[in-house]
Amino acid sequence: MDAFCVYHYWFDTGPDAGSDGGSDGGGRRLLEKPLDTLLTRSDIPFRYYLAWANEAWRRNWDGLSGEILVDQTYGPGFEARLVASTLPHFADPRYARPDGRRPRFVVYRPTDIPDPAGSVARLRAAWAAAGHPEVELGAVLFHVEGESRVE
Numbered sequence: 001m002d003a004f005c006v007y008h009y010w011f012d013t014g015p016d017a018g019s020d021g022g023s024d025g026g027g028r029r030l031l032e033k034p035l036d037t038l039l040t041r042s043d044i045p046f047r048y049y050l051a052w053a054n055e056a057w058r059r060n061w062d063g064l065s066g067e068i069l070v071d072q073t074y075g076p077g078f079e080a081r082l083v084a085s086t087l088p089h090f091a092d093p094r095y096a097r098p099d100g101r102r103p104r105f106v107v108y109r110p111t112d113i114p115d116p117a118g119s120v121a122r123l124r125a126a127w128a129a130a131g132h133p134e135v136e137l138g139a140v141l142f143h144v145e146g147e148s149r150v151e
Helices: 033-040 078-090 116-129
Strands: 004-011 028-030 048-052 068-070 104-107 136-139
Touching: 004 033, 004 078, 033 078, 048 078, 078 116, 116 136
Parallel strands: 004 048, 048 104, 104 136
Antiparallel strands: 004 028
């Protein structure tokens, strides 16, 4: 095993929310303490990469039913805000770059994003503008038949 996949619980709060200067990108993060600790403790030998858990939090853990506790929205420009939340991690030398140069980032439920292809293009553009011209972008696919691909 080369690295651990760590869930990044980031929820879009919209373009007017601003940022507190932390690694939230202007969004709302949950269960952020382990990742925040990791960023401040470079002595911890832990190779990792992020998987954005982009589904609403529900009272039931199946992710499909139950009362919504925290909704996941995709407001205009959410891609730039999400990218901002990843940058402190991409700067960490422990962050996984399987090919030695491209940071890996995974989206948990890509089909939940309205216009996934457009969002991928905007994510890539925002990462490029922030100094990461190439990101190894992956997706978790489950309960699907055949192959799904977003270019």
